[in-house]
Amino acid sequence: MLSGSVAVAEPSVNDEPPLRVEQLQRCGNLLQMDTQEFCLYVSGLDSNDFQVKLNGTPLPAEDLTYHDDRVRVRINKADAESGPLWFEQNNQSSNPVWISLKGSHVVAATDREVAKNMDDITTYVDLVSLIIEESHDGAQEAQRLAAKYDAEVVGMIPPLNTYQLRLPAKNLNERDALVLRLGNEVSVDAVVIEESGAEESIERETTTPPDAEDDQEWAANRFLDAVNYYQRRLSSQGHVEDIETQPIRIGVIEREVDFDAPDFADYLGECRADAHRTCVYARDAAKPDGHGTTVTGVFAAAWNEGGNSGFLRGLDDVGPGFDVIVDRNSDAGITANIAASVNLVEDGVRVLNWSWGIHRVGAIDINGEEIDSLVRSGIAMSGYEELLEEFFLWLREEHPDVVVVNSAGNASSFSGSDEYRLPSSFVTDQLFVVGGHERSDEDVQVDDPRYVVKRNASNIDMRVDITAAACVRGSSLVEGEQGEAHCGTSYATPLVASLLAAMMSIEPELTPAQLRMLLRRSAMTIGEEYDFEPTDADDLTAPILPSERANELNHPDIGLSARLDMYKALDLTVQSLDRDR
Numbered sequence: 001m002l003s004g005s006v007a008v009a010e011p012s013v014n015d016e017p018p019l020r021v022e023q024l025q026r027c028g029n030l031l032q033m034d035t036q037e038f039c040l041y042v043s044g045l046d047s048n049d050f051q052v053k054l055n056g057t058p059l060p061a062e063d064l065t066y067h068d069d070r071v072r073v074r075i076n077k078a079d080a081e082s083g084p085l086w087f088e089q090n091n092q093s094s095n096p097v098w099i100s101l102k103g104s105h106v107v108a109a110t111d112r113e114v115a116k117n118m119d120d121i122t123t124y125v126d127l128v129s130l131i132i133e134e135s136h137d138g139a140q141e142a143q144r145l146a147a148k149y150d151a152e153v154v155g156m157i158p159p160l161n162t163y164q165l166r167l168p169a170k171n172l173n174e175r176d177a178l179v180l181r182l183g184n185e186v187s188v189d190a191v192v193i194e195e196s197g198a199e200e201s202i203e204r205e206t207t208t209p210p211d212a213e214d215d216q217e218w219a220a221n222r223f224l225d226a227v228n229y230y231q232r233r234l235s236s237q238g239h240v241e242d243i244e245t246q247p248i249r250i251g252v253i254e255r256e257v258d259f260d261a262p263d264f265a266d267y268l269g270e271c272r273a274d275a276h277r278t279c280v281y282a283r284d285a286a287k288p289d290g291h292g293t294t295v296t297g298v299f300a301a302a303w304n305e306g307g308n309s310g311f312l313r314g315l316d317d318v319g320p321g322f323d324v325i326v327d328r329n330s331d332a333g334i335t336a337n338i339a340a341s342v343n344l345v346e347d348g349v350r351v352l353n354w355s356w357g358i359h360r361v362g363a364i365d366i367n368g369e370e371i372d373s374l375v376r377s378g379i380a381m382s383g384y385e386e387l388l389e390e391f392f393l394w395l396r397e398e399h400p401d402v403v404v405v406n407s408a409g410n411a412s413s414f415s416g417s418d419e420y421r422l423p424s425s426f427v428t429d430q431l432f433v434v435g436g437h438e439r440s441d442e443d444v445q446v447d448d449p450r451y452v453v454k455r456n457a458s459n460i461d462m463r464v465d466i467t468a469a470a471c472v473r474g475s476s477l478v479e480g481e482q483g484e485a486h487c488g489t490s491y492a493t494p495l496v497a498s499l500l501a502a503m504m505s506i507e508p509e510l511t512p513a514q515l516r517m518l519l520r521r522s523a524m525t526i527g528e529e530y531d532f533e534p535t536d537a538d539d540l541t542a543p544i545l546p547s548e549r550a551n552e553l554n555h556p557d558i559g560l561s562a563r564l565d566m567y568k569a570l571d572l573t574v575q576s577l578d579r580d581r
Contacts, residue, residue: 017044019087019094020259020284025330026105027072030155031139033103038073042087042094043284045069050089054080054099056270077101082347084281086269093269095259098281098325100343106155106164108332109194115172119361119377121195126169127154128179129192129335131386132161136187139163145185149178155332157339159346159398160390162192164335189390192383195376196333217439217469220452221495226566227314230502233574235318243577245320245505250299250312250497251344252326252353253337254292256285261293261475263301263308275321278312282326288475292326294486295355297475298494300324307475307483311498311566320505325349334358334384338391345399350504353497354406354423355490358384363420365412366460373411381422388423395430403512405497407489408435409459416463424463429512432519433463434496435540436470436489437526437563449525449560454540458489464541466519467526468492468564499566503573510573518576520548522568525560 020043028037047066052059052073065072073085084096109124117123130145132138142153142163155164165182169175183191218224234243257264257280264280271279280300285293288307297308300322312322325347329340341352360381363371376384395402406424408415415424415433424433436458442450454460455470472491474483500515510518527540540561549555 016090016092018260019044019089019092021085021087021094021097022256022284022286024097024099024283028074030105030107031153034077036075036077036101036103038075038099040071040073040097042069042071044092044094045071045087045089048089050087052085052087053270054085055083056272075099075101082343084271084279088269095257095264095268095284096271096279096281097283098327098347100327100347102343102346104157104159104329104339104342106157106330106332106335106339107166108330108336117172117195117377119375121361121375121377121380123172123377123380124194125172125175126167127164127194127332128167128175128182129155129157129162129164129194129383129387130182131189131192131390132163133187133189134161136161141187145182145188149182151178155339157335157342159342159394160338160387162387162390190383190386192335192387193380194333194335195380217471218495219446220437220439220469221564222446222567223311223469223495226499226502226570227311229567229570230315231318233570234506243506243574245318246508247320247322248351248501248505248508249323249325249344249347249349250351250353250501251341251349252292252296252299252324252494253328253340253356254295254326255283255328255331256290256292257282257296257326258285258288258290258293258475258477260284261288261307261477262305262479263288263297263310263475264293266302267300272321272323276319277316278310278319278322278324280324280326288477289484289486291355291490294472294474295353295490295494296324296326298472298491299353299498301475305479307481308473311495312501315502322501322505335387338387341391341404342394345395345402350402350508351497351501352402352404353494354404355493357407357409357421357424359409359411359413359421363411363413366414367412371411371413374409384422388426392426392428392430396428400430401511403430403432403500403515405432405434405493405500407493408433408464410436410457410488410490411459412457413459414461415459416461421459424459427463429516432465432496432500432516434489434493435460435464435467436487436492437467437540438470438487447524449527449563451524452526452563454527455487455489458540460540462539462542464561465516466496466523466541466562466564468495495566496564499564499569503569506570506573507577510576514576517548518569518572519564520544520562522565522572523548523562524565524568525557526563527561 023041138161301308
């Protein structure tokens with residue numbers, strides 16, 4: 001049966017069930033780098049002749065083990081590179097999933113390995129991660145500590161000197177005692193305690209979507225104007241000569257995408273046979289309205305199918321070939337998000353989309369009320385903060401050209417203080433924070449600040465770099481059917497991330513600081529002027545500065561908050577090429 005039990009999506013009795021890779025995890029010895037094993041659950045597969053292809057090359061039959069829809073794949077790292085893997089059988093091709101051979105992986109707890117802490121938050125009982133001081137060999141030191149405390153090393157993020165241990169703890173009292181002792185080890189920088197259920201590390205918003213039409217929502221960011229500009233100016237008949245766009249890889253930290261939806265139905269099999277098209281690599285979802293499908297749709301959904309419409313997909317005719325890689329590593333919460341991000345960056349990703357975030361227990365919103373969703377305890381937040389700090393330090397030192405685009409959050413709170421929210425509170429050129437807006441009732445031109453208003457749930461403050469449309473149509477299983485509206489900063493974030501990828505494709509040498517400058521210089525405005533004075537509940541983004549308006553002190557945009565202008569950002573990117581010549 002097709003994923004998602006919708007009558008019109010059922011195959012006829014004569015149809016074969018579609019091939020779908022639904023699960024993918026590292027298995028076997030997770031610490032082994034030379035030969036890595038991956039376990040996949042594949043629906044619609046039988047034991048007769050099938051092929052598994054990695055980067056278009058069939059894997060040897062002796063490296064495959066099949067049992068009850070489950071396939072174990074062994075890959076020799078010396079003979080292969082990270083890339084898309086898919087199945088072929090009976091003239092069918094599955095959805096391609098991304099296999100990273102970089103080796104960072106952490107283990108998720110089962111239902112029997114979690115408990116409720118004093119804050120009534122689900123927390124891991126026997127799995128913790130140690131951030132080892134950089135002066136030590138992380139792998140050796142983790143093994144030494146594991147032997148000392150009768151633990152076992154079960155996961156790792158080597159570039160961050162972080163190793164996951166399974167402790168001999170049966171309850172939270174035993175765990176906390178061991179965490180205290182481990183934290184006092186000279187070689188341990190921090191202990192990361194994971195607090196998350198399988199579905200709780202994504203942004204979500206429960207308020208009702210507005211009635212405004214989608215073209216008005218994305219018109220607020222000149223979405224179609226930007227697509228038209230890229231197609232017109234960068235085509236062979238365009239007015240700009242000697243621009244050779246470069247392919248860009250985007251990493252989307254989400255769980256899965258529904259390939260049964262018309263929005264994604266043509267991404268099956270070997271996508272990269274066409275060098276110019278956008279490609280999507282992801283596990284298959286059971287239904288089309290999931291968070292990952294909607295977020296990925298903003299990048300890559302097919303046009304005119306009734307659901308979403310992806311920005312990068314709209315550039316296919318003249319684009320360089322964007323890779324959209326959807327992966328969350330495992331269900332091990334924030335630690336897994338970081339492990340996946342490290343792998344993807346090492347696999348060549350230039351833009352990471354983080355449509356997720358968490359708040360500290362006791363954080364308050366702009367009305368002084370306590371936040372009750374996506375909260376974590378103080379001890380967990382301290383560990384996450386250390387892990388994120390290690391990630392951004394590594395990014396700055398080893399991959400200074402990579403940008404991370406993060407949702408501001410949907411708690412009507414503040415995005416810029418680590419007492420309230422992670423990861424948006426980090427201050428680094430490589431982290432972009434995106435708030436959300438929606439269409440107002442005002443009958444004004446699109447560049448008027450009153451054309452949109454802040455979405456009530458969107459987090460705010462001067463750490464937010466820019467706002468973008470928060471509402472988008474989700475995917476549907478029915479061709480031509482308009483999907484339900486989904487709203488939140490999760491969906492504003494990929495608008496900015498996809499634009500940054502398009503800008504990089506025009507000028508790959510742009511630094512994160514230059515990208516932010518182009519975004520802010522091109523921005524339209526939203527909100528009222530506050531003369532640079534922080535006003536509680538009113539500073540939607542960092543105010544636009546005179547330096548972002550050609551040093552015109554009397555420019556009307558000065559002091560207002562910034563709203564994404566996708567068209568103008570592309571235009572300024574092309575203009576920057578002219579200045580460099």
